[in-house]
Amino acid sequence: MPAAAGCPSIRVDLLRHGETALSGFCGRIDTKLTRQGRLQMHVATRHGGPWDAIVTSPLRRCASFAEALAVETGLSIEYEPRFAEYHFGQWEGRTAEQIWCEEPASLDRFWRDPWQFTPPGAEAMESFATRVARGWDDLLGRHAGRRILLVTHAGVIRMVWHLCDRLPRRDFLRMQVGHASLHALVVPATKGVT
Template sequence: MNNKTILYLVRHGQTEWNVLHKMQGHQDSPLTDYGVEQAKWLGDSLRNESIDLIYSSSSLRARRTAEIIRGELEVNIIECDEFREINLGVWEGKSQSEVRELYPMEFDNFWNDPEKFDLIGSETFNDVFIRAREKLREIITAHKGKTILIVTHTVVVKLLMAYFDNRRLKNIWKPPFIHPASLCKVVINEDDNSEIILNGDISHYKEIPTEG
């Protein structure tokens, strides 16, 4: 029996709002053609891996990415609200430049001091961390020794990788950058010790990244 649990964490492919630099959060926009290609490249690179389970954020951009990566693999995709992006309230659908102008302090905290980020009607980074971490722990406990793919969003990827890396919340935006359809890989041993193998990897890209 394989006692190592392999976890793949993936950000969704590029979306139309990524290209326009709009804040998405719980709102959604379709994958671009390039975003579809990114997901295909990642799926191709994982084709020889024995993926046992696929989880996806319930947002359509993540679900679509998961479907493309899965390809013809006969594995159900399990949607989870816990892996949705941070709820950004009134920011959603606005451009980053617009948000920066209307909410300068909150925008600065979002990128430079996430521990202090607090916007009426939105989640805090810690809110997202708690919901995503608890769901991840539940999945790992239930599926020890399996290979698990989770398709989610930038903030969730950053927070969960910070969890494995013992990185403080205030430092989550430090490199690596989480490009669309980038890949993180964590191996969790029988004693629950974890090892980060990949973090924000884009070696499967067949073209240089564009916007987003």
């Protein structure tokens, strides 16, 4: 979406972390990237940019690559905990297949509408939306007129797209966000979501 005339815009390239050592719902588990995951992220950013700064989730699967890229490019780096992944509660560290075998009705309800069903001990989707929205608004305010690389997670990328009116709530979990996928957004720097 182009910015209005005279209104500074911001371009944010949202990069999901690459393959991790843990499969399944990683959420807040601080797992690391595999060698393949690091390679995926290097390939994804090889022809990207130029960026003015890097903002990253503090979780290791994002921050380790962001730190290496910052050293390589000389860019500043910001750690933003509001861009950490959704907390899956008791589902953390488990695969969808494992959950399906033990509690298929719960997993089905979550896939159908994560706003209406919260996994046991997990973050409520409204709380997640509020957290990401506040981080997004702050990012827009700090970086007007710049191009930013945001290294983050699939849930955060989906939520940003949803908050920017590019992803209807009913399609939230249908949006494909593969490992090391890059998703570009251009928005007016003054267009907050909260």
